[in-house]
Amino acid sequence: MxxxxxxxxxxxxxxxxxxxxxxxxxxxxxxxxxxxxxxxxKPGKVAIISGGGSGHEPLHSGFVGYGMLDAACxxxxxxxxxxxxxxxxxxxxxxxxxxxxxxKNYAGDVMNFEMAAEMVTMPVATVLVNDDxxxxxxxxxxxxxxxxxxxxxxxxxxAAEQGADLAACKAIGERxxxxxxxxxxxxxxxxxxxxxxxxxxxxxxxxxxxxxxxxERGRATVKMQPASEIVRQLSEHLQQExxxxxxxxxxxxxxxxxxxxxxxxxxxxxxxxxxxxxxxxVVSRSLVGNxxxxxxxxxxxxxxxxxxxxxxxxxxxxxxxAALRWGC
Amino acid sequence: MxxxxxxxxxxxxxxxxxxxxxxxxxxxxxxxxxxxxxxxxKPGKVAIISGGGSGHEPLHSGFVGYGMLDAACxxxxxxxxxxxxxxxxxxxxxxxxxxxxxxKNYAGDVMNFEMAAEMVTMPVATVLVNDDxxxxxxxxxxxxxxxxxxxxxxxxxxAAEQGADLAACKAIGERxxxxxxxxxxxxxxxxxxxxxxxxxxxxxxxxxxxxxxxxERGRATVKMQPASEIVRQLSEHLQQExxxxxxxxxxxxxxxxxxxxxxxxxxxxxxxxxxxxxxxxVVSRSLVGNxxxxxxxxxxxxxxxxxxxxxxxxxxxxxxxAALRWGC
Numbered sequence: 001m002x003x004x005x006x007x008x009x010x011x012x013x014x015x016x017x018x019x020x021x022x023x024x025x026x027x028x029x030x031x032x033x034x035x036x037x038x039x040x041x042k043p044g045k046v047a048i049i050s051g052g053g054s055g056h057e058p059l060h061s062g063f064v065g066y067g068m069l070d071a072a073c074x075x076x077x078x079x080x081x082x083x084x085x086x087x088x089x090x091x092x093x094x095x096x097x098x099x100x101x102x103x104k105n106y107a108g109d110v111m112n113f114e115m116a117a118e119m120v121t122m123p124v125a126t127v128l129v130n131d132d133x134x135x136x137x138x139x140x141x142x143x144x145x146x147x148x149x150x151x152x153x154x155x156x157x158x159a160a161e162q163g164a165d166l167a168a169c170k171a172i173g174e175r176x177x178x179x180x181x182x183x184x185x186x187x188x189x190x191x192x193x194x195x196x197x198x199x200x201x202x203x204x205x206x207x208x209x210x211x212x213x214x215x216e217r218g219r220a221t222v223k224m225q226p227a228s229e230i231v232r233q234l235s236e237h238l239q240q241e242x243x244x245x246x247x248x249x250x251x252x253x254x255x256x257x258x259x260x261x262x263x264x265x266x267x268x269x270x271x272x273x274x275x276x277x278x279x280x281x282v283v284s285r286s287l288v289g290n291x292x293x294x295x296x297x298x299x300x301x302x303x304x305x306x307x308x309x310x311x312x313x314x315x316x317x318x319x320x321x322a323a324l325r326w327g328c
Numbered sequence: 329m330x331x332x333x334x335x336x337x338x339x340x341x342x343x344x345x346x347x348x349x350x351x352x353x354x355x356x357x358x359x360x361x362x363x364x365x366x367x368x369x370k371p372g373k374v375a376i377i378s379g380g381g382s383g384h385e386p387l388h389s390g391f392v393g394y395g396m397l398d399a400a401c402x403x404x405x406x407x408x409x410x411x412x413x414x415x416x417x418x419x420x421x422x423x424x425x426x427x428x429x430x431x432k433n434y435a436g437d438v439m440n441f442e443m444a445a446e447m448v449t450m451p452v453a454t455v456l457v458n459d460d461x462x463x464x465x466x467x468x469x470x471x472x473x474x475x476x477x478x479x480x481x482x483x484x485x486x487a488a489e490q491g492a493d494l495a496a497c498k499a500i501g502e503r504x505x506x507x508x509x510x511x512x513x514x515x516x517x518x519x520x521x522x523x524x525x526x527x528x529x530x531x532x533x534x535x536x537x538x539x540x541x542x543x544e545r546g547r548a549t550v551k552m553q554p555a556s557e558i559v560r561q562l563s564e565h566l567q568q569e570x571x572x573x574x575x576x577x578x579x580x581x582x583x584x585x586x587x588x589x590x591x592x593x594x595x596x597x598x599x600x601x602x603x604x605x606x607x608x609x610v611v612s613r614s615l616v617g618n619x620x621x622x623x624x625x626x627x628x629x630x631x632x633x634x635x636x637x638x639x640x641x642x643x644x645x646x647x648x649x650a651a652l653r654w655g656c
Contacts, residue, residue, distance in 0.1 A: 002515040002535070004555045004592040004628065006599075015591045018598030022614040057590035077591075187330040207330070227332045259587035261623045262385035263343045263405075264332040270346030271334075286350040290618070295589045298624070300332065325653050 104145025246280025432473025462538025574608025
């Protein structure tokens with residue numbers, strides 16, 4: 001394992017310190033317990049809080065700021081944050097209108113956010129994100145939350161900024177989650193620093209379809225294929241889920257897992273665009289880049305959100321975070 | 329080689345098509361000859377054009393837009409663009425105030441931009457970027473242009489947007505280049521699609537100090553070290569060049585080469601910040617992320633630009649491109 005670190009014990013602490021310093025105009029870092037919060041809080045606004053294991057940067061800390069999250073709670077790498085982080089973050093950013101937790105569907109995250117929700121004193125609601133269609137709908141632990149999470153967070157954040165109350169923010173989040181489907185492909189494994197070797201083995205001529213963002217095995221390990229074939233398969237799974245009709249509008253998000261060059265991500269975007277175009281589906285909003293990463297894993301995921309007028313307006317609304325910024 | 333491509337011949341074309349589509353609000357793509365240009369040109373403004381081999385995305389096409397470049401000419405991967413691309417781009421974006429070429433110091437780029445400069449009909453000037461201090465100042469082919477290029481492009485772009493004339497834009501560019509020093513470290517090689525195997529061999533316990541952005545060997549192949557030791561060595565080379573004094577202000581840019589996770593880049597930023605802090609140097613502006621990449625190479629570079637009031641103003645000026653966006 002070759003990584004730019006000093007020791008596996010200090011990776012997160014040192015990295016968060018650098019992140020907060022490099023973006024001191026937008027965020028502040030609280031160390032004990034650990035959370036990242038917005039520099040400029042807005043009294044009377046519903047506070048939006050997310051969090052989860054680290055190693056997926058810029059998710060979630062990179063989405064803290066105007067028009068998106070009020071706070072993010074980073075756990076250790078691929079490890080859930082703890083309820084004390086969530087409670088402290090909630091106390092710090094509560095503006096008097098309640099707190100909304102945005103939680104990716106992993107057992108540890110769900111349990112700890114539930115505990116925090118029981119213990120905080122302000123009104124609280126939760127949106128569960130489970131956009132990964134690589135697992136069947138009736139899977140025992142449910143579907144995972146992956147790259148669609150940032151779309152849920154962006155749209156809820158815009159609604160909150162515009163004055164939506166706690167129930168309305170929760171409703172928007174659940175609506176976006178239901179309108180969103182994602183599926184990924186891995187060309188290589190990631191290596192967790194504390195483990196020191198790749199999470200899973202994959203042959204030089206194989207890829208993993210439906211991989212999770214922690215390197216969880218997916219639907220199938222298959223032989224390497226041309227990008228157009230990979231994109232077709234991923235897109236078909238999304239289409240089976242969303243059943244899009246000609247004329248419908250979508251947001252198309254190509255997300256890199258960390259080690260795949262931007263030149264390939266834009267190539268994948270083009271092929272995915274062609275897939276939807278052929279069905280008469282209108283790609284009216286786009287996002288291409290490394291947003292929900294898996295450390296140094298090579299590969300990418302496709303996410304589609306079915307849009308309507310309200311969701312377009314929420315997506316286009318101004319946002320000013322380390323990783324997403326427009327209109328500000 | 330596992331890459332998300334269809335064939336090595338179509339990588340660039342398909343990728344550029346996707347890039348232009350995903351950012352159609354900011355750029356347009358001309359295919360033959362190939363260049364990316366700003367959607368909204370500004371008559372009477374000096375036109376800023378850059379270009380170079382592809383494989384370094386988002387450099388340069390990702391920097392086309394308000395406040396930065398008017399056009400970028402992408403060559404094939406790690407291959408110089410041709411004079412006809414540069415001439416066509418110049419004709420397309422000339423606003424009547426002349427054209428400034430921003431050229432990284434590589435023999436092919438320099439030669440082809442020189443040929444284009446001779447053949448275009450409008451007034452033209454060139455800024456050569458050679459910020460890589462890993463080679464000695466008197467190196468036979470001169471020092472390479474690397475991650476400092478985007479800082480030169482950002483500041484020239486701001487000056488042009490504010491009405492600076494061609495001579496003033498060239499002077500700003502040369503001043504920024506002289507105030508900028510960069511040095512990189514590779515943990516792995518990159519793999520050029522057409523070659524199909526890693527550009528250079530590096531052992532599991534070795535790193536390459538002073539690596540170029542095409543995987544050129546650097547100053548020394550050394551054993552893997554803790555990040556703080558790597559950062560210290562890179563920073564010392566920058567300091568030997570810049571001879572910064574306590575109280576001086578700098579822009580600190582940590583650039584990922586493509587396959588290094590953001591969590592490590594922020595960690596490197598923190599360590600670099602500590603190095604300059606200990607010397608009394610004030611890091612007043614920061615940029616952390618994958619901006620001048622080398623396909624799938626793991627590693628990063630440090631870039632320092634010595635700031636004064638004018639350069640801070642040019643850095644802070646609004647910019648609206650695919651890869652850099654603020655104030656718009």
